[in-house]
Amino acid sequence: MRNKPLLRSLVPREVGALATGAGEPAYRGGQLVDWVFAHGALAWDEMTNLPASLRTGLAAAWDLSALEPAAREVSSDGTRKFLFRLRDGQTIESVIIPMAEHATFCLSTQVGCAMACRFCATARGGLIRNLEAGEIVEQVLRLRHDLATDPVSGHGDRGENIVFMGMGEPLDNWPDLARSLDVMLDPDGLALSRRRIQISTSGPREGLQKLLAAAPGVGLTLSLGGVDDVSRRKLMPVPGRTPVAEAVGLAADYARAAGRRATVAWVLIAGRTDGVDQAEALARLMAGGPFKVNLIPFNALDDDDLVRPDRTACEAFQAVLTAAGIPVFIRDSGGRDIAAACGQLRRRRLST
Ligand code: SAH
16 A cells, blocks of 8 residues: 655644634644644554544545564663664664753664764665654654653652764755654744754755854754875775865855754764874864764674774873863763664664
8 A cells, every 4th residue: 555645844834824724713733733742642543632523634645654664673781772663664773861951862864874974884785765853843743752761760850961972864865854843843833942952964065055044043963083184085985075174164054043052972983083193183173173072982883893992092082172172071872781782773673
């Protein structure tokens, strides 16, 4: 059977208009919007205060859900990793990282990825397709439901942070990313603050330009992995086509316009990206700019000779940036025991 269009690929105003378009009074539109976004309904029969005729009519024309849970793993550090099966049988990953006051939700924007980064598990299978806005939005609702049914002890209820650090290159799927942001930021949608959302990108030029023009005000993380064009291209062949200076310049323009620092993510790989000389070059590149730096020690893949540096090397790298006055943090990814780094769970499932 062919899929129907996905209801949550619409923005709240459009969803509300479906009820009024079916001849219902305006307040029915508001009730429908509440079910779809605030409650995150996954079945039509949850919408108990709507007339059955309206529900049946909508169900004949629209799909309410596009994600089916296919796997859920919980790490000893509390990180929860999900594999979702999409309507076409493809799979994507999402992650919950519980923190003291809030949870961080890590979302996918594509099935696979075309960037071919050497250190990334998602890159191995190439790009399969873009996610639809509704498939991006539904990840948030599924993760919210998971936390509601199985709360994390010691974890506060201050809402969630959203990071687009799952599978895919978000800025290569701009129209659907932008639409999902509209839904997330809309008070009638997911009602999230722009301060709680981070787009992480390898920095393709066209994508950065579209982001700059749209100015959504959300946070930006630029994954760098090399200070000069030659070394960056070795690790990140596709993003490396945009010169480092240009990607960094566009990120700085965006940060200034948004009024918040951009983050530079730097994956630390032993003997490749962890040298003190590179830390010094990175410090020069960041000097005076609206940046902070997150250092991510490499999460080893199963088929590769790349190696994670030891803690001393990570701290030596950090010290160089600190001495240069640049805010810098070491971000060890959660859930190492459940293969929670980008694309690792899906990869394991596909190969077993
Ligand atoms: N394509 C986007 C978002 C997905 S990758 C981007 O490049 O930002 C999210 C982050 O995970 C990036 O900073 C990337 O450098 C990092 N990453 C990917 N694989 C990793 C691995 N095996 N170990 C450590 N960090 C990794």
